[in-house]
Amino acid sequence: MSLGREAIRQNYNVQFVTAATLVAMLAKAHGDGTLDKQLTLLSRPKLLIIDELGYLPFEANAAHLFFQLVSRRYEKGSILITSNRSVGEWGNVFGDAVVATAILDRLLHHSTVITIRGDSYRLREKRRSGLLQKAGPALETNETANQ
Template sequence: MNETPQLLLSHHLKALKLPTFLREYDKLARQCAAEGDDHTRYLLRLAELELIDRERRMVERRIKAARFPTVKSIDSFDFNAIASLNKMLVMELARCDYVNRNENVIAVGNSGTGKTHVALALGLAACQKGVPVGFITASALVHELLEARDDKRLLRLQKQLARVRLLIIDELGYVPLSPTGAELLFEVFSQRYERGSTIVTSNLPFDEWTSVFGSERLTGALLDRLTHHVHILEMNGDSYRLAQSRKAAKPLRDPETD
């Protein structure tokens, strides 16, 4: 028995990897017929649906590949809670032009002021703009580098990190690094210099980074590369996390007791 046109069409659309075409073509055909759209407009609308859905799936894949611990957006950040933060600069960075120029971003401030939230939000914005992103804490990255060195796959890992267009390194300064770990992390920054963009969050001002890297020479060389093309986000103030927790826990007023 010959296959029906519907079965053949389904087979061809699957082979062409057009899942939205397959899912929507029949429903949209009836809708276009009811609205009097010709075949060209029908195909245009169908193609637009496919492109929109394809872009959505690509963004989802980039978000998954970035390994974000959680997804945060700029819209969900309360800029009023951190008066020192330049909102206009953050909104400009969300356009991702700095990535095209291989520039860096450093968010510096005391603990709990939302540095990770902003870094994650900029990472999400980059994923939505088509930029491959990677997220990792400084301590986890050093651990991976040390393991890769011991397993004789350090060069492969370094190449993988260098290929990421936007690398987010969170919580630099929370844990002092061993001399070997500091040198390996320095190599990551050095290999990305003017070849890719890096976002760093740190609870330490620059003049205290020596306490993390253990060497003034290494720290100076690192800051020289990292701050050559950089946007600095000052994020000092009261704890953003504590303020958000208090806001979430605030009981609703009982109108009868007002």
């Protein structure tokens, strides 16, 4: 992610994690009684990048754990989230509209939402090389960056 690289160039601490890996880390920490320690570690970087939110739906407990992370970082550190789902679909992603609303309330305050329509960088490169034909509707990516 170029935003993450630029933050590093500007001497910010940055951590990158996929949403699936993050949820697994939080669930494991919750199970072994180290959730507070894990949340503290995830709160340290100036920028936390969470990739692929919504690619896989969250289980109910995972949504609550994710909320705890967002709440812990709220107004203390930036979160950049990439997703192929619009924020209107996050109730389905998290399996709970109330939890999704609470997460979005914190994420969208002081944030900029960037909607990118069209092919991903990877698909665009495949098309340029002639390995892939354009078919069907374009993909949509949403990035949310807390400031």
